[in-house]
Amino acid sequence: MLSFNNTKVSFSGKTDKDLFRSYWLFKFISYNWFVSMGKGLTTFALKLNLPIKRIIKATVFKQFCGGEDIKECDKTVIDLSKHNIGTILDYSVEGKEAEEDLDRCTTETLANVERAKADTNIPFCVFKVTGLARMALLEKVSAKETLTEEEQKEFARVRNRVAAICKSAYEKNVPMFIDAEHSWIQDSIDDLANEMMAMYNTEKPLIYNTYQLYRKDRLAYLKASFDNALKGNYYIGAKLVRGAYMEKERARAVDKGYPSLIHDTKADTDKDYDEAMSFCVDHIDRIAICAGTHNEDSSLALVQMMEKKGIKAQNKNIYFSQLLGMSDHISYNLAEAGYNVSKYVPYGPIKEVMPYLIRRAQENTSVKGQTGRELGLIMKEKDRRASVALTLVKK
Numbered sequence: 598m599l600s601f602n603n604t605k606v607s608f609s610g611k612t613d614k615d616l617f618r619s620y621w622l623f624k625f626i627s628y629n630w631f632v633s634m635g636k637g638l639t640t641f642a643l644k645l646n647l648p649i650k651r652i653i654k655a656t657v658f659k660q661f662c663g664g665e666d667i668k669e670c671d672k673t674v675i676d677l678s679k680h681n682i683g684t685i686l687d688y689s690v691e692g693k694e695a696e697e698d699l700d701r702c703t704t705e706t707l708a709n710v711e712r713a714k715a716d717t718n719i720p721f722c723v724f725k726v727t728g729l730a731r732m733a734l735l736e737k738v739s740a741k742e743t744l745t746e747e748e749q750k751e752f753a754r755v756r757n758r759v760a761a762i763c764k765s766a767y768e769k770n771v772p773m774f775i776d777a778e779h780s781w782i783q784d785s786i787d788d789l790a791n792e793m794m795a796m797y798n799t800e801k802p803l804i805y806n807t808y809q810l811y812r813k814d815r816l817a818y819l820k821a822s823f824d825n826a827l828k829g830n831y832y833i834g835a836k837l838v839r840g841a842y843m844e845k846e847r848a849r850a851v852d853k854g855y856p857s858l859i860h861d862t863k864a865d866t867d868k869d870y871d872e873a874m875s876f877c878v879d880h881i882d883r884i885a886i887c888a889g890t891h892n893e894d895s896s897l898a899l900v901q902m903m904e905k906k907g908i909k910a911q912n913k914n915i916y917f918s919q920l921l922g923m924s925d926h927i928s929y930n931l932a933e934a935g936y937n938v939s940k941y942v943p944y945g946p947i948k949e950v951m952p953y954l955i956r957r958a959q960e961n962t963s964v965k966g967q968t969g970r971e972l973g974l975i976m977k978e979k980d981r982r983a984s985v986a987l988t989l990v991k992k
Contacts, residue, residue: 599900599934601893604978606933607926610680613982616975619922622660623971639951650947653954661922661957662689662950663942667705667712670944673921678718681932682940685721685774685918686712689943689953694731696754702728703758707765714769720916720939721805721887723774724762726786730755735782756789763793763804770803774836774887777807780846780858791822798832802885802914805834810870811843812858819873823880836887836918837873839866841956871898878902878915885914887939891924896931910935920957926974 601607608616639649663670667686674684688705690698706724713719726735734751737744744752759775766773775790777783790806797804806822808815819835826833840846843859850857860866874895877886888899896917902908903915916937919928932938943953 739784809840811840
């Protein structure tokens with residue numbers, strides 16, 4: 598029986614020193630006041646160019662990121678591969694709007710495709726459309742507002758960046774995730790993703806759109822996307838996530854005076870997530886699924902769905918995925934059991950990836966039970982190792 602309680606397997610990729618660092622990191626970020634204070638102080642220190650990068654890199658950066666550039670991620674790729682876990686390199690520089698920055702992100706993503714083409718340890722690549730386009734432009738396109746002549750040219754450049762990345766992924770046979778983002782820009786992202794799937798998924802699922810199941814409308818949208826794919830004779834790539842912008846989504850709904858798109862309860866989100874997995878498994882001949890989840894119940898549910906349908910653990914159309922530095926008990930135990938598993942491995946210059954790192958700290962603080970679960974498993978493994986060491990001494 599698959600179990601996520603085997604901490605020997607869960608932390609087989611961590612040395613005692615790694616475990617010690619992880620323990621204190623999760624211990625600190627379990628306090629809301631520490632995360633809030635740390636966010637402000639770190640941002641302030643980086644703006645003043647104070648010498649704190651070394652501290653950040655040795656702690657929170659080391660826990661959640663692979664390195665500052667692609668080459669520096671090599672060690673993480675190799676270490677994960679020793680446990681049959683793939684790497685998804687994610688250039689996590691955010692919030693840029695200058696054309697040269699958007700072009701730089703495109704170039705970096707293309708470099709990831711090149712890195713992945715001959716390495717089975719990198720089963721996917723990924724990009725965010727906001728890495729290639731201004732947020733305000735995507736919002737205007739999603740709202741179906743009339744673009745100025747200059748904005749039309751600007752959006753054409755965005756489409757060209759997306760097309761260049763997906764074309765390269767197709768030519769090099771590297772599956773590509775297009776991440777989901779805020780609801781008020783998601784329509785423009787969906788349109789680009791659907792266009793790319795129709796163009797490059799005619800033989801097999803290669804380009805993946807991302808479906809955020811904390812939204813009330815996404816299960817229906819997934820099914821509608823499948824129907825459109827059948828009519829267009831192409832395959833669907835579906836990365837399923839719960840969602841990462843709940844507080845912002847709800848706050849904006851209140852501010853703008855429209856009903857929140859986010860499910861009222863976690864139970865409703867869980868229900869839609871599991872139904873989305875079931876729908877994909879039922880149509881696995883036409884849909885490839887990546888279950889991006891830190892939820893133990895959903896991970897087990899997908900395993901059970903596969904067993905019920907007689908789908909082998911190594912079926913190339915089904916992957917599990919978690920973020921680097923989180924939920925290793927899910928990732929490592931699934932991989933040990935023979936399932937396809939990958940870790941999202943963010944990278945980039947320390948100063949540039951701070952928004953990502955702050956979100957990880959806030960997520961572990963705000964998600965009920967997340968930090969307690971991580972800490973509990975780490976403590977259990979520390980006790981297990983201490984017991985083993987004591988037994989060896991007695992011998």
